[in-house]
Amino acid sequence: MAPDSKSAPLQHQEEEEQQPEDLDTLSHNPSAPPDELFDISTTVDPSYVISLIRKLLPANGSNNPNYRGDVSCGPVQGLNVDDMEKSALTRSGVPPPSTDTSESMEINVPVGEEAWEEYGCILWDLSASKTHAELMVQNLVLEVLLANLMVSQSVRTTEIGLGIIGNLACHEVPMKHIVSTNGLIEFIVDQMFLDDAQCLCEVCRLLTVGLQSSEGVTWAEALQSEHYLTHILWIAENSLNTQLIEKSAELLLAIIESSQDVMHILLPPLMKLGLASLLINLLDIETSKLMSERAPERYPILDVVLRAIEALSVIDDHSQDICLDKDLFQLVCALLKFPDKVEVANSCVTAVVLVANILSDVPTLASELSHDMLFLQGLLDVFPFTSDDSEARSALWNIIARLLVRLPENEMSSSTIQQYVLVLVSKSDVIEDDLLDCQLGGLGLKARTTALRRIISILNQWTASKDYAKENENNINIDRLLDCCCKHSEDVPSTVSHDMDLKE
Template structure:
């Protein structure tokens, strides 16, 4: 599992609930304390936690967690209705999601409460939670809940009742945010799952009319998906995966962000095949591509691309989902996203967009390494041109990663795209930009090898004798101007030079020999013009002679 998809704490302002409210005495039957090594020094009469337990457990009263879970239970009498923001037209299978709670779900709630009561018999400390002040909240939960921050909710006939419903919604949100934070810890996540949190979250997702409540539920589930035990429980919970997949048809960006984070974490776990098969239906695949191509939210776009990259990098997920995603327009998506982001860079939105370009290029790079008829998938010349544009980006620090990734992609694509190599060999601006990239890849063996492989594939395609004087002068000038970069790279990797071999056809030898031929031909023409009375080139010729000797030296050494 990558670091980016490790459990996260709730990102909004309400994530401070642990700091501000969790320390209040007796809140919901428990209080939050911090171990040694946290925010302060432990009282002298309490021992410090063993070093092995530090940062792994916290002294959160289990009864407090139970009380928070109970606060998330939706009201049994509420009307269960999917949010209007769901685009039902994109999922015609689910034409109507408006129905009242059926008897089986009521029975499930009663079963949850009964099970909690049984647990309370063995732990008297829970009686105050099960029989305390939570019931008042439960009676009003989801009654009068607003659809959004600007639209009044269902009228109750009483301003006091409406105000009370808003207060209760805020209480639900606070409880959910605390659980969101606590679920990032494995031991807490397992405890929550063992105490019916999945049942409660599933019920809340069905009942929710508020994007904020849906976001919190998905955020908690996203953290649970990062832990193997709780992820296993999620897979085993009937209807939960299907409900999560259906959240892809939300229109709220925060809900979609948490949905993609959840799915990304799940595809990185040991149950990735089950999650991938759950996504494997036409509407979901089309919706994923549509969201990535049409969202204007930068964070959501990054998470969409991260999800697609996870699909490719996970062998099990790729076997199941890659072909359908390509069928529904993955390659068109990649081309369109890259073109759009490069246009944004031209509008000088550099700082905001470089990270997205890096992710898109990582996606293209991952695709270019697959054995999946990539010569057909990447047959579009537009993609080649876009990658070349990335290599030609200005020499700025922000573009370093993008240009390095583009080099590796071009090297991969040229393996199956020799027809494009002829075009690139005539693009001297591209060759110059490629040489400018050499210092950027000095410490990256893969990217460095890619540069020399590209050059060894392009330069031999340039005719030795039929080249025009103008083209020869331009190409030789590029080599001479970049000779310092070539020399520094060769000397910094001199320890990697292989013993002399008459049959050595390594990319570096092939490239250096072709550079030597071009420079030698250029010097010969200069000498002829000098003999005819043309002025001498001076310093340029000296640098050319030095480059020529350098190339010959390393060709004979390698």
């Protein structure tokens, strides 16, 4: 996961001139193509980074009525500010500040809230860099941030602090510092009960990164209380902020897709608390909004929720909660019939894999879809979006094969055959493109072969009918599709049964 980055414009021209480079450009502009890169160093002077950390030093926490002395924050607690500065600077080889009284007093006077936010946003940007992130943790930025967070009454300060830590967590060495900073993970987990959406977004992002890291078990153990897990589900279900819904869904997805050790700690209690039902309810909401509002800002939520459901559908101990839910099956089928798939292409690809997994567990559901022409057409519409996804392509052919093998061969009425022919011919271009470009193996190849042979059978029945003999402008396309399918179904292993399995 790429580190997030936020910045605020500097307010004083002289401060901008002190910066060694344009920090907004560093954090927000995309990298130049390889042939346009030049050998220009973009490293920020370490002393500048350290000076920013020093400017974030809090006032004496013991004099603050909001100071939580019961939470240890490592070197900050009980450490004089001057000692802390000198310790940090000495680690980096940068000389400590002058002992001149006037200069020392200027340095040690805490900055105002507005200035703190300004300097914090610069560090937020810089923390996206591995080099800068490692320099920061070596110079006690975590201790400084934790000390501020424990006494802060500003939600913006809290958001910035959590955002910086979230970026630091994306790097291996800083992550180890985060885990080893006494009380920090516990404090972060407690922030889930804040009532500010942006702060909660940063908490969810931080937890997501933590659970996906090599230190995931430590984060999972801190999060495993039912008190916390229930609140995560509550946030996902009740938030009206689209970004927070997305971030909380990403956190749930991270748990489902995490290592076995992390999943063993968190997934069983979440399932008991209703994770599957929550995800299906979220899918229902997002699908309904897609059909009615077409709000692009909600498309990422739909994608993440579908990915979480699909990930659950292949976990042996929990797949039944997904695959046996008829409401879910109807929702994903409705999504695949959605005409404007370009807007939600990734979601449709995930939906195809999910349907294939469901049919693998409950193969009888294929009979309900075998005569649904809109569903078949919707499936074929997804082919162009799967060109770089062999799993999704295999899933598509798997579903098509399951549907077609349930058609009564040589017993279909002429009108039924015609309906299938019209759908197949209308999508002949995408079928041919996939056959030409797609190299499948294993189950995907077997499923495709089964589907092709059934398509050939349907087309042959139509070409032998009296209706085909009549003048028909589609005859050329029918013949071309038939020829293409025959060519790609030759010399292929035996077909698969009705119960072919996509899941591994």
